[in-house]
Amino acid sequence: MKFGASMFFTDYSMAPAELAVALEQRGFDIVWAPEHSHIPVSRKTPFIMGGDLPKRYYDVMDPFVTLTAAAMATKTLKIGTGVCLIAQRDPIQTAKSVASIDQISGGRFVFGVGNGWNQDEMENHGTVFASRHKLARERIEAMKAIWTQSEAEYHGEFVNFDPMMTWPKPVQKPYPPILVGGAFPYSARRAVRYGDGWMPQVTEYAKAPLIELIPRFRQMAAENGRDPASLEISIGGQKPDVDLIRQYQDVGVNRVSCSLESDKASAILPILDQWAEIIRKVNG
Numbered sequence: 001m002k003f004g005a006s007m008f009f010t011d012y013s014m015a016p017a018e019l020a021v022a023l024e025q026r027g028f029d030i031v032w033a034p035e036h037s038h039i040p041v042s043r044k045t046p047f048i049m050g051g052d053l054p055k056r057y058y059d060v061m062d063p064f065v066t067l068t069a070a071a072m073a074t075k076t077l078k079i080g081t082g083v084c085l086i087a088q089r090d091p092i093q094t095a096k097s098v099a100s101i102d103q104i105s106g107g108r109f110v111f112g113v114g115n116g117w118n119q120d121e122m123e124n125h126g127t128v129f130a131s132r133h134k135l136a137r138e139r140i141e142a143m144k145a146i147w148t149q150s151e152a153e154y155h156g157e158f159v160n161f162d163p164m165m166t167w168p169k170p171v172q173k174p175y176p177p178i179l180v181g182g183a184f185p186y187s188a189r190r191a192v193r194y195g196d197g198w199m200p201q202v203t204e205y206a207k208a209p210l211i212e213l214i215p216r217f218r219q220m221a222a223e224n225g226r227d228p229a230s231l232e233i234s235i236g237g238q239k240p241d242v243d244l245i246r247q248y249q250d251v252g253v254n255r256v257s258c259s260l261e262s263d264k265a266s267a268i269l270p271i272l273d274q275w276a277e278i279i280r281k282v283n284g
Contacts, residue, residue, distance in 0.1 A: 001245065001248070001249045001253070001254075001255070001256065001282050001283060002029035002030070002234075002254060002255035002256075003027070003028050003029055003255065003256060003257065003258075003275065003278075003279050004028060004029055004030040004031065004032055004078075004080070004234070004236070004255055004256070004257030004258075005019070005023055005028055005030075005031055005032065005257055005258050005259075005260055005272070005275070006031070006032035006033070006034060006082050006236055006237075006257055006258070006259050006260065007019060007031070007032075007033070007259075007260045007261075007262060007268075008033075008034055008056035008057070008059070008060040008262045009033060009060065009061045009063075009066040009262070010056055010059040010060060010061060010262045011059070011061075012059075012262065012264075013056075013261075013262035013263060013264070014260075014263065014264055014265050014268050015069070016031070016033070016066040016067065016069045016070040016073075017069045017070055017072065017073035018073075018265060019031060019070070019260075019265075019268065020069075020070035020071075020073050020074045020077055020079075021073050021074060022265070022268075022269060022272055023077055023272065024074045024075070024076060024077040026272050026273070026275065026276035026279070027276060027279045027280075027283075028077065028272075028275075028279070029077070029078055029255060030077065030078035030079065030080050030110060030255070030257070031067070031070050031077060031078075031079055031080070032080045032081070032082030032112065032236065032257060033061075033063035033066045033067050033070075033079075033080070033081060033082060034060060034063065034081075034082055034083065035060065035062070035063045035081060035083065035084050035085050036057050036058075036060055036085070036118070036121065037085070037088060037121065037124075037125070038058075038121065038124070039053065039057055039058045039118070039121060040118075040120035040121055040124060042120050043120060044119040044120050044129075045117055045118055045119045045120070047117075048117040048201075056261075056262040059262070060262075063081045063084065064081075064097045064101055067079040067080070067081070067101060067105075067109070068101055068104060068105075071101070071104060071105035071106075071108060071109075072104070076108075077108070078108045078109070078110055079101070079105055079108055079109055079110070080109065080110035080111070080112050080179075081110075081111060081112045081113070082112040082181070082199070082236060082257075083112040083113050083114035083181040083199070084111065084112065084113050084114070085114060085115075085116045085121075085122070086113050086114075086115070086136050086139050086140065087115050087116050087122055087125075087127050087132040087133075087135050087136045087139070088116060088121065088122050088125040088127055089125075089139070091138075091139040091140075091142045091143050091146075091159055092142075092146065092161070092164075092166070094139075094143065095142075095143040095146040095147060095166070096146075096166060096168075098111055098143070098147075098170065098175075098176060099146075099147060099167075099168045099169055099170045099175075100168060102170040102171050102172055102176050103168050103170070103171055105171075106171060107170075107171035107172045107176075109170075109172070109176045110176060110177050110179060111175075111176045111177065111178045111179070112179045112181055112199055112234075113136070113140065113178060113179070113180055113181065113195075114180070114181040114182055114187075114199075115132050115133055115136045115182065115187075115190075116132060131158070133186075133190070134157065134158065135158045135159075136190075137190070137193070137194055138154070138156040138157065138158050138159040139158075139159055140178065140194050141154065141156070141159075141194065142154035142156070142159045142161070143175075144174070144175060144194075146164075146166055147169055147170055147174065147175040148169075148174045148175065150165065151163040151164065151165060152164055152165075152166070177196040177197060177232065178194070178195045178196050178197070179191070179195060179196065179197040179198065179199045179232065179234055180194070180195035180197070180198055180199065181198075181199035181201055181236075182199070182200075182201050183200070183201045184200060184210075184213045184216070184217070185216075185220070187199075187200075187201065188200075188213075188216075188217045188220055189220065191217075191231065192217075192220055192221050192224050192226050192231070193224070195231070196230075196231065196232065197231050197232030197233060197234060197254075198217055198231060198232075198233050198234075199233075199234050199235070199236060200213060200214075200217075200233070200235050201236075201237075209244055209247065209248075210235060211247055211248065211251055214233060214248075214251040214252060214253060215251065217231075217233070218231075218252070229252075232254045232255070233252065233253045233254050233255075234253075234254060234255040234256075234257065235248060235253055235255070235256050235257070236256075236257040236258075236259060237257070237258075237259045238256045238257060238258055238259075239258075240258070240274055240275060240278050242278055242281050242282060245278065245282055246282060249282065258271075258275060
């Protein structure tokens with residue numbers, strides 16, 4: 001079982017390089033950085049986790065900046081967006097950011113993507129909420145073309161460009177793994193269609209544990225011509241529960257990650273030490 005940790009990096013949290021070093025020292029596999037460009041004062045859609053929106057959502061730094069700092073401070077720790085809101089990002093520029101950070105990190109980048117829940121936020125970017133899923137798919141397909149073709153082109157309903165040349169290309173071939181985040185069944189379908197794995201989301205409506213969803217996802221993959229074993233499953237927002245993690249391990253989950261508060265090292269390091277003990281118990 002692989003283990004990760006996620007933090008909304010802010011100007012008052014533990015610094016990304018400092019956290020990355022601490023994670024690498026304790027046997028973690030990856031550090032995740034979430035994304036929100038901004039949070040509008042208006043709210044057309046409720047917070048997906050229920051309740052009030054935490055302050056860290058307003059304050060979070062850009063993930064490609066924080067993850068670059070994390071990569072430069074470590075040697076083996078993977079770095080991942082958890083998640084990058086591709087429906088709000090230009091695909092040509094994002095493709096360059098992904099390829100650049102994969103180059104800078106020596107091939108350690110994991111591209112966690114999601115389509116977003118905050119209607120007001122994405123509309124500020126010119127994204128129509130109702131068509132965001134098709135837009136996101138086209139942007140992923142367009143980025144794949146950019147990463148794998150010397151003269152890339154893409155022609156869709158929302159994304160359209162003639163042959164272009166852009167470098168660098170990613171270190172990982174054909175491109176960094178794309179893990180699609182979200183709740184079952186919709187994000188699972190998107191993961192099967194254009195992803196390399198799935199990041200199930202625990203929400204107000206999809207409560208933990210998610211044990212029963214894993215076989216259903218594997219079946220969905222097989223029914224759509226994908227090799228179920230080739231699709232990684234990485235579950236976030238997990239509690240330090242050895243028995244539950246072993247249950248996830250038994251059903252074929254590849255990684256579990258904890259969600260850390262945007263806090264300083266004095267508060268975070270004891271939590272990481274607790275998780276380091278869990279890693280030893282689970283993996284021996």
